Amino acid sequence: MFPMRPFAIGLSAALAVAILVPAAVISAPKEEKGKPAAIDAKARETGMKEAPAIIQASGAGCTVSDARFIGEDKKAGAKYYEVACNEGMGFAAIAKKDAAPQVYPCLESSQPGPDGKVGGLACLLPGNANSGAGLAPYVKKGGVNCDIENTRAIGSGAKNSYFEVACKGGSGYIVQTVSPMNINGEVAVNSCLLYEEGGNVSCKLTNRQTQLNVVDTLNGAAGVNCAIKDKRYILSTKSDNYFEVACQDGKGYVYQQTAATGAFARAIPCAQAGFVGGGCTMTDAVAAQTEQAGFYSKLATKAGFPCDVEKYGMLPTNDPKKEIVELKCKNSDVGGIAVFTATDGKVFDCVTAELNGYRCSFTKKDNQYARLTKDLVGFNKTSCTVSDARIIGATDSEGFVEVACSDGLPGWVLGYPLGVAKPAAKEFLSCVQAKGIGGGCKLPTNKTKS
Template sequence: MTPDASTRLCPREESTQEMYPMRPFAIGLTAALAVAVLVPSAVISAQKEQKGKPAIDAKAREAGMKEAPAIMQASGASCTVSDARYIGEDKKAGAKYFEVACNEGMGFALVAKKDTAPQVYSCLESSQPGPDGKVGGLACILPGNANPGAGLDAYVKKGGASCEIENTRAIGTGAKNSYFEVACKGGAGYVVQTTAPMNIGGEVAVNSCLLYEEGGNVSCKLTNRQTQLQIVDTLNTAAAAAGTKCAIKDKRYVLSTKADNYFEVACDDGKGYIYQQTSATGAFNRAIPCAQAGFVGGGCTMTDAVAAQTEQAGFYSKLAGKAGFTCDVEKYGLLPTNDPKKEIVELKCKGSDVGGIAVFTATDGKVFDCLTAEMNGFRCSFTKKDTQYARLTKDLIGFNKASCQVSDARIIGSTDTEGFIEVACSDGLPGWVLGYPIGVAKPAAKEFLSCTQAKGIGGGCKLPTNKPKA
C-alpha cells in the first residue's frame, strides 16, 4: 500500500517574510547624567591631576575593591570587577559612590544605599557631558574605562548587527531598558537596547537608526539620514554585480523586519526596485522589481508601480502561454524560493475561474493548476477551491464513476512521486481518493482508491460524508 505521506505547503511570500515594521514608540527616559550632576561635590574624593588626567588615590582604589564587587554582584549588571575606586559618601543621604571596571568591557558608576537596590549607570551614561559641556561627579576615570563605548561591541554583535564602532553615546534609561547609539564606519548607525541594568545575558535589540524619527526621544544624533542612506549605494553596486543595473535618481528607507532591511531606489530610466539587505551581515540579498514588491511595506512610492505591474502581468501572460497555460494575467503574487534562478508566481487569470502556480526559469517554465499545485507544495490564494471540482468530476468519469459530482475536496498527502486528493460526492455517498504524479503540470489521474483502500495515506479520508458510520 502507498506509504503514509503528508503534504508540505509553501505559503505566499507576504506571510513568510514577517513584514512587521519595527516602529519606535514613546519611552519614558531618565538621563543618568542628571544623577551624576546632582552628586554633591563635597562628597567626591579629591583627585589630583597627573599629566592632565585625574590621578586615582591608592586608598580610594583599596576601598573600592573592598566594597564594590559585592555591590556590583547584587545589582544584577553584567560585570566581573577588575578594578574599582571609592568616589565618596553622602552621609546625609546615606549613599556611597563607586566606579568599577569590568572584564566584560563596559564599566559602571554605582550608587549604594542601605536597604535599597544599588543604582547602576554605565560609564557611557555617567561620563556624558551635560549642557555646559562638563562631566559630573560620577564620570569614569579608571584606566579600564578609558573607552566605554567599546563595551557596547558585545551587545551590538549579540543583536546581530555588523558594525565597526566609530562613535557611541548614551540616549537614556527607562524602567526596564537602557538605550545607546552607535555610529559605524561607513555611515551606518544603530540604536542598541539593553536591559537595565545592562547585562549581556539579557535581551538585546539592535535596530537601524533609519527606523527612528529624527528628533524623537529615542533617535540618532551621531549620524544623519543622508549618511545612513549611503548604504544604498553599496547595495546598488552589489545589485549591479548580480545583474540589476540602476542609475539611482532617488532612494529611501522602507522598513525593517527581524532579519532584513528594505530600501527603495528609483532609477533614471524610470524603473525602480526595492533592495533587500540582510541585517545581520549588512550584505545585499536581492533586488525586487517594483512590479513585484507590493508585499514590502506597501510597495514602491517613487516609481509608477501600477504601470510596472501592468507591464509585468503582460510578461507573465506570455511566459504562461509559452508553458502551455493560456492565461490573461489579471493579478499575480510572488512565492518564496531559495533558488535565485527560479521564480515562483501565483497567477489569476482575467475572466476565468482558473488560476495557477507558475515556476519560471531563464530557459523554460511550467504552470500547475491550483489543484495539482497544492500537491507540489504550493497553495493558491486567488482562486476558490470549488472552481476545481469540475476537473475532479471529469477525472472520476475516467474511472467509470460518473455518478459522483464532486462537492468537496482536500489534499491528504504526497510522496516524492505521487499526490493524493480525497473527494466527496454531492449525493452524500462515500467518496474516493485520486492519485496524481508529482512534478507534472497537467497530470492525469493515475490511481483510483476507495476510502477503505486509502487508510494508510495521510490519515485516510476525513471529509464528513466519507467518514465511516459509527
C-alpha cells in the same frame, strides 16, 4: 515596528538618576594638569572590597577588574561605586540597604547632561576610558558588521538598555540589550533607518542621507544599469533591508540587502515588488505592472498554461534565480502558481500548487472542485460531484487531497505526484484506506468510525 514613545519617557528618567547624585558625597580624584585624574588608593581599595558583590547581586555581566568607591549619601542610605569589567563595558553602581543594586553602563552614566556637564557617576577608571568600545561584543552578537566610530547612550529602562552606534562609512544602528547589560542576554541591533528622525528614540550620530549612501553601493552591485534619480528606505525584516531606487530612464527597483553583512542580495523590478512594503512609490509602478503582466502571459503560455494575466502577485523566495508568481487570468475562474527561471517555467493549478507548498489567494477554493470531480471520473467514480476538499498530507514524492461529495455519501482521497505542473491523479483511496495519511479524513461527511 517598535513602541518608541512610551519607552523614551522611561529613558529620560533613567538618565536623570545618574545626574542627580548629590555633589557633597562624591570623592573626586585629584587632577594634575595634562594628566588623567589620579584615583585615590583608599577609594580603590574600598571599591575592590565592596563593589564585586554588589555587581554580582545586580545581575550585570561583569567580572570586576578594577573598582573605586565614589562616595556615600548617609541621609539616603546609598553608596556609589564605579567598576571596570573584563568584558569591556564598565558600570556605575548605586547600593542601598534592603534594595536591589542599581547599575548604569559607563556610556550612560558618563554622558553629559543638557548643560554639557557630566554627573557624579561619570566613569573615571582607566579601564573605562573608552566605554563605547564595550558595545563591540553586543554589535557582533547582533549579527552586524560595524567598525565603530562613535557611540551614544540612549538610556535604560526596567528591562532593556538602548544605545546608538555610528560605523565608519556612514551606517548607524540602535543596539538593544537586557538591563542590566549582560552579553549573555538577548541582543537586537537595528538599522537607524527604522527610526524616524527627530523622534525620542532616534539616531543622532549619523544623518539619514549619509545612511542612504549604502544604496549607491548596492546599485553598483545590482548590475541593472540604473542612473539613480531618487532613493528611499522601505523597511527591514529580521534578515534583510529593502530600499527603492528610481532611475533616470523611468525604471525602478527594490534592492534587497542582507542585514547581517550589508551585502547586496538581489534587485527586484518595481513591477514585481508589490510584496515589499506596498511596493515602489517613486516610479510608475502601474505601467510597469501592466507590462510585466503581458510578459507573464507569454511565459505561462510557453509553460503550457494559457493565461491572459489580469493580476499577479510575487511570492517570496530565497533563490535569486527563481521567480514564484501567483497568476489570475482574465475571464477565468482558474488561476495558478508559476515558478519561472531564466531557462524554463512551470505553472501549478491551485490544487497541485498547495500540494507543492504554495497557496493561491486570487482563486476561490470552490473553483478547483470541477477539476477534482473530473479526476474522480478517471477512477470510474462518476457519482461524486466534489463539494469540499482539503490537503491532508504528503510523502517525499506524493501529495494527498481529501474530497467530499455533494450527495453526502463518503468521499475519497486522491494522490498526486509532487513537482509536476499538470499531474494526473496516480492513486485513489477510500477514507478507510487513508486512515494513516495525515490523520485521515476529517471533512464532516467523510469521518470514519474508529
